[in-house]
Amino acid sequence: MKVELGAKNCLYPLPTVLVGAIVNGKPNYTAIAHVGIMEPNAVSLGMNKIHHTNQGIKANKTFSINIPSTKLVKETDYCGLFSGRDKNKSELFKTFFGKLKTAPMIEECSINMECELINTVDFPSHDVFIGKVASTFCDEAVLVDGTVDFSKVDPILFVMNDRNYWRLGSKFAEAWNIGKELDARFVPKLSI
Amino acid sequence: MKVELGAKNCLYPLPTVLVGAIVNGKPNYTAIAHVGIMEPNAVSLGMNKIHHTNQGIKANKTFSINIPSTKLVKETDYCGLFSGRDKNKSELFKTFFGKLKTAPMIEECSINMECELINTVDFPSHDVFIGKVASTFCDEAVLVDGTVDFSKVDPILFVMNDRNYWRLGSKFAEAWNIGKELDARFVPKLSI
Numbered sequence: 001m002k003v004e005l006g007a008k009n010c011l012y013p014l015p016t017v018l019v020g021a022i023v024n025g026k027p028n029y030t031a032i033a034h035v036g037i038m039e040p041n042a043v044s045l046g047m048n049k050i051h052h053t054n055q056g057i058k059a060n061k062t063f064s065i066n067i068p069s070t071k072l073v074k075e076t077d078y079c080g081l082f083s084g085r086d087k088n089k090s091e092l093f094k095t096f097f098g099k100l101k102t103a104p105m106i107e108e109c110s111i112n113m114e115c116e117l118i119n120t121v122d123f124p125s126h127d128v129f130i131g132k133v134a135s136t137f138c139d140e141a142v143l144v145d146g147t148v149d150f151s152k153v154d155p156i157l158f159v160m161n162d163r164n165y166w167r168l169g170s171k172f173a174e175a176w177n178i179g180k181e182l183d184a185r186f187v188p189k190l191s192i
Numbered sequence: 193m194k195v196e197l198g199a200k201n202c203l204y205p206l207p208t209v210l211v212g213a214i215v216n217g218k219p220n221y222t223a224i225a226h227v228g229i230m231e232p233n234a235v236s237l238g239m240n241k242i243h244h245t246n247q248g249i250k251a252n253k254t255f256s257i258n259i260p261s262t263k264l265v266k267e268t269d270y271c272g273l274f275s276g277r278d279k280n281k282s283e284l285f286k287t288f289f290g291k292l293k294t295a296p297m298i299e300e301c302s303i304n305m306e307c308e309l310i311n312t313v314d315f316p317s318h319d320v321f322i323g324k325v326a327s328t329f330c331d332e333a334v335l336v337d338g339t340v341d342f343s344k345v346d347p348i349l350f351v352m353n354d355r356n357y358w359r360l361g362s363k364f365a366e367a368w369n370i371g372k373e374l375d376a377r378f379v380p381k382l383s384i
Contacts, residue, residue, distance in 0.1 A: 005330055006327065039320070065203060075371070081368060107194075112194075130313070138197060170358065174357070175356060179267070179274075
């Protein structure tokens, strides 16, 4: 039986990431999970305007996305709990830079993407930053035959509904393939 | 050691959803995983312009997001493999409607959100539809004490890098809480 929940966003889980930017000359990191992909090389960050990090993204037109593993859950949650106005979060991690120079990245995260800001969608309470991935770095340890293995990345998945962090499970089917088994079995070709 | 991968999007996994719209008077469903959250009640769909479904979203300014479980992986993948121009995908599922009347939803998916189109971001190859959740339905069976339990939803997570579908694992930490353990232990208060 279906139950109506009201206007309840259930588009979860989403990956929890650490967003990096230079704010007032210093690397700052905040944790968010309201992220998305817009086209293959473009990502979005839905960031409440209260975040200190937003100022740095607007000023430099660059940011980084760092994917922490479950081992970094305390550091990640900390970065979401406390503002860079009050805490020096850059001391939690070792920072490195890529070609953009103003998108600080976290050495301890196995995946790092430096991004150029290409658009902003303005909501009353949120800045939605749209970025183009400029360059991606990963730990050699998460590569298998040149492809990132997400079981090794071990990301922190977020569900708002229960306010918990979840692990990634195992892979179980091949995309753009397993559905071929249904072709011509259940669905008639439309007459034209 | 860090390895540079070039401009490689690694913002995964994301939840695979079935997007519903009325196209030429008929419900149509397509599978996408390039989704996101912009602010708590606003979602985004990054949809290649080749999709048949895009026409219906533009015409009616409504769409639905349905979250299939791993048991529906063949049907879900099928909806991503084949276009509504060639196949009548509405015959795969039982359709129901909510208050928007033009956002067809899938009975067999345990979570359904009907959405109103509030903005579109135009990319060369993709329409990014931004929607406001108008109303959400769920199967009674996925509710525990009134909250959606994502282990019961059992969503299909997508990773583009290896082109596989993955399961959700288990929850392991409380958000906005576990990071408190680090407070005052590692990070000094900034001097003002």
